[in-house]
Amino acid sequence: DAGVIQSPRHEVTEMGQEVTLRCKPISGHDYLFWYRQTMMRGLELLIYFNNNVPIDDSGMPEDRFSAKMPNASFSTLKIQPSEPRDSAVYFCASIRGLAGASEQFFGPGTRLTVL
Amino acid sequence: GEDVEQSLFLSVREGDSSVINCTYTDSSSTYLYWYKQEPGAGLQLLTYIFSNMDMKQDQRLTVLLNKKDKHLSLRIADTQTGDSAIYFCAEFRTGKLIFGQGTTLQVKP
Numbered sequence: 001d002a003g004v005i006q007s008p009r010h011e012v013t014e015m016g017q018e019v020t021l022r023c024k025p026i027s028g029h030d031y032l033f034w035y036r037q038t039m040m041r042g043l044e045l046l047i048y049f050n051n052n053v054p055i056d057d058s059g060m061p062e063d064r065f066s067a068k069m070p071n072a073s074f075s076t077l078k079i080q081p082s083e084p085r086d087s088a089v090y091f092c093a094s095i096r097g098l099a100g101a102s103e104q105f106f107g108p109g110t111r112l113t114v115l
Numbered sequence: 116g117e118d119v120e121q122s123l124f125l126s127v128r129e130g131d132s133s134v135i136n137c138t139y140t141d142s143s144s145t146y147l148y149w150y151k152q153e154p155g156a157g158l159q160l161l162t163y164i165f166s167n168m169d170m171k172q173d174q175r176l177t178v179l180l181n182k183k184d185k186h187l188s189l190r191i192a193d194t195q196t197g198d199s200a201i202y203f204c205a206e207f208r209t210g211k212l213i214f215g216q217g218t219t220l221q222v223k224p
Binding site for chain 2: 004033042043045048055056091093104105106107108109
């Protein structure tokens with residue numbers, strides 16, 4: 001397995017544009033998390049899915065953010081319209097089981113810059 | 116408080132031991148974790164400890180847990196330059212992993 005795959009690795013866009021971040025989790029993992037990392041706020045949980053179903057999206061900052069997981073092998077995080085304050089590194093994490101799971105892997109992240 | 120707290124920076128010399136401290140919030144947290152993040156990379160799970168344990172050792176890593184004080188520490192023996200990274204502690208609370216702000220470990224040759 002190639003691990004958690006995220007694309008793109010870097011995205012530079014202008015304010016107001018739509019941004020779509022993609023994540024391919026590890027096969028067989030039943031939980032998928034989206035995190036955002038900034039210097040100011042550290043690591044923030046945005047949303048997580050269990051068996052493709054969104055369980056907790058209370059961390060999604062605004063209605064401009066949406067996430068989907070149409071199947072077990074793919075998830076997207078969309079920002080529309082994007083704003084400069086959305087600039088951050090967005091991580092996807094794939095976990096088998098939940099608490100205490102030693103099988104948890106983070107993707108390399110997507111570095112988003114909104115000008 | 117509501118936050119998982121860590122000191123922001125630690126500097127050690129190569130070969131010394133490093134101790135990174137963390138204070139968590141929920142005494143009912145079942146699992147506590149340590150992660151390592153190298154520049155430009157995602158987080159890598161280093162180790163974790165179940166709340167009914169006081170200590171866990173894994174090669175050069177030793178995790179100590181003081182449930183009474185809600186204090187977690189990570190000791191790295193014989194610290195190497197390759198250990199330079201940001202280290203995050205996290206607690207599993209209300210179905211989520213809640214992270215500290217990370218401790219930057221600088222290892223001087």
